[in-house]
Amino acid sequence: MGIRFITLMKMILRNGTGFRPLHILRIIVLIPTSILVEVFIIVEKLRSVRAVRKTIIEKPPVFIIGHWRSGTTLLHQLLALDTRFTTPTLVQTVAPEHFLFSSKYWIPIMEKTMPPKRPMDEVVVGPLDPMEDEWALLRMNVQTPLEKIFFPSRTADFLSCREEFLPEGKDRTRWGKCLLTFLGKITLCTGKRIILKNPFHTPRIRLLNDLLPGSKFIHIVRHPYKIVPSAINMWNILAAENAFKGGWKEPDVKRTAAMVEWFRKKVDDDKTILAPGQFVELRYEDLEKDPVKEISRVYNCLGISFSSEFEGAILRFMEEKKAYRKNVFILSAEDREAINKSLGDYMKCYGYEDQ
Numbered sequence: 001m002g003i004r005f006i007t008l009m010k011m012i013l014r015n016g017t018g019f020r021p022l023h024i025l026r027i028i029v030l031i032p033t034s035i036l037v038e039v040f041i042i043v044e045k046l047r048s049v050r051a052v053r054k055t056i057i058e059k060p061p062v063f064i065i066g067h068w069r070s071g072t073t074l075l076h077q078l079l080a081l082d083t084r085f086t087t088p089t090l091v092q093t094v095a096p097e098h099f100l101f102s103s104k105y106w107i108p109i110m111e112k113t114m115p116p117k118r119p120m121d122e123v124v125v126g127p128l129d130p131m132e133d134e135w136a137l138l139r140m141n142v143q144t145p146l147e148k149i150f151f152p153s154r155t156a157d158f159l160s161c162r163e164e165f166l167p168e169g170k171d172r173t174r175w176g177k178c179l180l181t182f183l184g185k186i187t188l189c190t191g192k193r194i195i196l197k198n199p200f201h202t203p204r205i206r207l208l209n210d211l212l213p214g215s216k217f218i219h220i221v222r223h224p225y226k227i228v229p230s231a232i233n234m235w236n237i238l239a240a241e242n243a244f245k246g247g248w249k250e251p252d253v254k255r256t257a258a259m260v261e262w263f264r265k266k267v268d269d270d271k272t273i274l275a276p277g278q279f280v281e282l283r284y285e286d287l288e289k290d291p292v293k294e295i296s297r298v299y300n301c302l303g304i305s306f307s308s309e310f311e312g313a314i315l316r317f318m319e320e321k322k323a324y325r326k327n328v329f330i331l332s333a334e335d336r337e338a339i340n341k342s343l344g345d346y347m348k349c350y351g352y353e354d355q
Helices: 005-015 021-054 072-079 090-094 099-113 134-139 169-190 199-211 224-242 253-273 284-289 291-302 308-320 333-342 344-349
Strands: 062-065 193-197 216-221 279-283
Touching: 005 021, 021 099, 021 169, 062 072, 062 199, 072 193, 072 216, 072 284, 072 291, 072 308, 090 099, 090 134, 090 169, 099 169, 134 169, 134 199, 169 193, 169 199, 199 216, 199 253, 216 253, 216 284, 216 291, 224 253, 224 333, 253 333, 253 344, 279 284, 279 291, 284 291, 291 308, 333 344
Parallel strands: 062 193, 062 216, 216 279
Antiparallel strands: none
């Protein structure tokens, strides 16, 4: 939802669609709203294009990176409690090209039609909650591996398209322009420094620092026994609920572990270009155990002041979330062996080898 008709048609022409009733129905449902979106975009351009062009992103964003299911959502929710910052909201990522005008129409619709929780982990989410900017980039028709979840390919699956994480040439120029435009519109709305959470950005440190010099990066990691099965479960659910064609290949443990290791190597390589105060790492387990201590340490490393008001907000949030129960996945001995073999360096690097 929220995608423009022209972009939807380009994606269909580029990828093809399935002929199952469910696939056809999903496209049919999108067509009326996507046509309406074309009108929304025209209205927003007439009303706001000059203001958007004049907006300057004075303070480089803070990027939360890490593999899927490593705790990026929890960290994003916690940092969003700091009132000095802002984050992309769900409605903004649904309507990236027209939310300045259309949010007032989308929010009531989303409140009535959205499920109250994410299907992969039961996390409560609403139109104004923090959301990943990759979903905005997808709707803006830029290069992103996320497209492979909606349009699976029998020849190039989601995990094998590593080159699509890092656009080059004209794709890179368009990618950067769209991201800057999206962030500029958020800045226009709030005037605050932006905190973004996006696992797809994990191998993009160099790209993002070139685009937004001085950006800060928070890399969160988690035990791979938790990451790998949870990521597979999430991707399968997203594909089942959103795909416009068949051909989805369920990621296996070996390929998923290889992606975790690729992310680790990319981060280790890319962080060397950053200046002191631009990069910090933390473990999900430490964040969960003592969020105030860990976030205070992260802020100190990044040169950001940590206030008592923010500390109180963190404590209240964690108290409210005490009843939340995480998914539990049972790994076979074979799967554990595969993870240990692929991610021995990862576990040693982050202190998981004895756990």
